[in-house]
Amino acid sequence: MSNENVFPRLSGAALAAVYIIAALLPLILARTQSVAPMDGWEYAAAAMGMIALWGMAVQFVTSGRFEAVSGQLGIDKIMAFHKLAALWLALALVLHPLAYILPTWMADPALGWIRLQFYLTDPSYRTGVVSFGAVLALIATSILRDRLPWSYEVWRGGHVVLGLTAVFFGLHHAWAVGRFSAEGALAWLWAIVALAVLGVMAILYGWRWWLLHHRPWRLASVIKRADRMWELDIQPAPGTPALPYHAGQFVWMTEGTRRFPLFDHPFSIADSPRRDGLSLLIKEAGDFTNQIGTLPVGRVIGIDGPYGEFSPEAHPAEALLLIGGGVGIAPILGILRDMVARGETRPVRLAYTVGQPENFACLEELRAATEVLDLRLWLLSEDQPDAPDMLQGRLTRSRLSEMLDGLAPADTKALMCGPGPMVAAVSDLLLDLGMPMANVIYERFDYAAGARSQQDRARTRNILSVGAVLGVAVAGFALSM
Ligand SMILES: Cc1cc2nc3c(=O)[nH]c(=O)nc-3n(C[C@H](O)[C@H](O)[C@H](O)COP(=O)(O)OP(=O)(O)OC[C@H]3O[C@@H](n4cnc5c(N)ncnc54)[C@H](O)[C@@H]3O)c2cc1C
Numbered sequence: 193m194s195n196e197n198v199f200p201r202l203s204g205a206a207l208a209a210v211y212i213i214a215a216l217l218p219l220i221l222a223r224t225q226s227v228a229p230m231d232g233w234e235y236a237a238a239a240m241g242m243i244a245l246w247g248m249a250v251q252f253v254t255s256g257r258f259e260a261v262s263g264q265l266g267i268d269k270i271m272a273f274h275k276l277a278a279l280w281l282a283l284a285l286v287l288h289p290l291a292y293i294l295p296t297w298m299a300d301p302a303l304g305w306i307r308l309q310f311y312l313t314d315p316s317y318r319t320g321v322v323s324f325g326a327v328l329a330l331i332a333t334s335i336l337r338d339r340l341p342w343s344y345e346v347w348r349g350g351h352v353v354l355g356l357t358a359v360f361f362g363l364h365h366a367w368a369v370g371r372f373s374a375e376g377a378l379a380w381l382w383a384i385v386a387l388a389v390l391g392v393m394a395i396l397y398g399w400r401w402w403l404l405h406h407r408p409w410r411l412a413s414v415i416k417r418a419d420r421m422w423e424l425d426i427q428p429a430p431g432t433p434a435l436p437y438h439a440g441q442f443v444w445m446t447e448g449t450r451r452f453p454l455f456d457h458p459f460s461i462a463d464s465p466r467r468d469g470l471s472l473l474i475k476e477a478g479d480f481t482n483q484i485g486t487l488p489v490g491r492v493i494g495i496d497g498p499y500g501e502f503s504p505e506a507h508p509a510e511a512l513l514l515i516g517g518g519v520g521i522a523p524i525l526g527i528l529r530d531m532v533a534r535g536e537t538r539p540v541r542l543a544y545t546v547g548q549p550e551n552f553a554c555l556e557e558l559r560a561a562t563e564v565l566d567l568r569l570w571l572l573s574e575d576q577p578d579a580p581d582m583l584q585g586r587l588t589r590s591r592l593s594e595m596l597d598g599l600a601p602a603d604t605k606a607l608m609c610g611p612g613p614m615v616a617a618v619s620d621l622l623l624d625l626g627m628p629m630a631n632v633i634y635e636r637f638d639y640a641a642g643a644r645s646q647q648d649r650a651r652t653r654n655i656l657s658v659g660a661v662l663g664v665a666v667a668g669f670a671l672s673m
Pocket of ligand 1: 267338344345442455460474477478519522523635637638
């Protein structure tokens with residue numbers, strides 16, 4: 193169940209401010225502790241350890257499963273933050289012991305190495321070393337995920353275990369040998385952080401597990417919509433409340449005896465909230481989705497959601513460009529179905545791109561929508577099309593310009609979902625055609641999507657600036673002590 197009604201949805205800038213202020217709290221509390229005088233580098237080392245520990249704990253809520261955190265940003269942005277924050281907290285962890293030994297190393301390099309070896313091998317520092325090792329393993333297994341011989345579920349379970357190892361061994365290290373953290377207000381703050389992480393785990397794997405079992409849904413039908421693509425109609429079982437959602441959002445879905453949060457998969461809702469139940473359009477892509485077409489009608493389904501901000505409600509505009517590539521048509525179809533259901537009057541331009549014409553799904557429904565909406569449709573297939581209203585090729589600049597014809601780019605929003613390279617290329621072309629960056633909204637189905645758009649790069653810069661502020665805070669802490 194999403195927590196969107198419980199917590200306010202914060203903008204990206206507000207979330208960044210909360211993140212920075214909360215990260216500064218340990219440093220502020222440390223200022224109130226009296227410790228034996230240290231070198232400035234040692235203060236910097238302590239500050240980096242505290243900020244890394246704080247950052248590790250926050251990673252548990254930037255996993256895309258907390259609507260209060262990701263609701264305003266969308267899964268693409270929140271996962272970008274999660275990945276970049278992992279890098280700066282790893283950097284802080286690498287520098288944490290090095291900064292402690294730097295003064296010694298500068299005076300006597302041999303003695304500096306002895307001190308470093310001591311930190312890495314002495315039993316009193318062992319939990320810190322384990323925590324550091326867990327962070328490195330987390331990053332390595334994430335970078336190499338597609339090349340590891342593990343199922344996604346095993347990787348995901350391992351990610352949780354390594355994350356818990358990193359944070360709890362790190363907390364033990366802070367309590368055991370931390371100059372500022374061993375006692376006083378800071379020790380209590382770390383206790384609160386430990387409880388918060390346990391609370392997050394209880395929500396993710398206890399409360400949500402309970403909901404998956406006590407608010408079941410049922411599979412009402414499975415229909416083949418295109419080559420290796422299936423549409424599932426899922427209805428709430430008696431006693432399960434309806435899901436309040438906006439067209440374009442997504443849910444996490446599990447089925448049968450696999451109804452445990454570790455085994456769920458994200459799928460966009462290809463439906464209008466004005467219809468009962470949920471429709472999902474699912475493409476065969478691996479272990480779970482390959483058997484989706486064989487699920488028996490009546491099978492118990494677990495639904496957790498809704499999530500995300502990929503919906504016209506979250507992005508008001510005078511006109512809309514809807515762009516779907518491959519199975520990326522799923523949320524677009526949901527948005528379109530909702531527009532038909534509520535009699536949308538704004539101009540809508542929809543482009544649907546596929547590799548082969550047999551990959552087009554729900555074509556008759558899309559064509560019928562042009563009769564009742566102010567909708568123009570572009571059907572693009574890379575292979576030879578098999579219908580007169582289809583075009584061959586990709587979504588080029590000239591085709592996008594045609595789509596924007598008669599619309600004011602500043603008042604139009606583009607909602608796009610598709611493969612990473614297509615999303616990056618089309619996003620950049622739309623900016624070239626005069627659309628403001630904030631008006632180009634996209635969602636990708638693969639967090640690891642390689643190609644990067646101008647918007648991705650701007651996002652990276654914004655996120656890295658949060659890390660840079662923390663770096664300045666570390667320097668300020670060291671200089672002010
Ligand atoms: C926000 C979002 C919405 C999505 N909506 C749809 C949709 O409407 N229709 C559709 O067909 N697909 C959708 N996907 C993709 C879909 O979740 C994956 O194709 C599916 O989970 C693959 O699972 P698998 O076991 O069949 O394949 P696997 O072989 O296990 O995985 C193939 C790839 O899918 C991704 N994946 C697998 N499991 C998960 C998971 N639990 N969480 C996140 N990513 C995972 C990974 O990148 C993995 O490399 C969406 C993905 C996201 C992130």
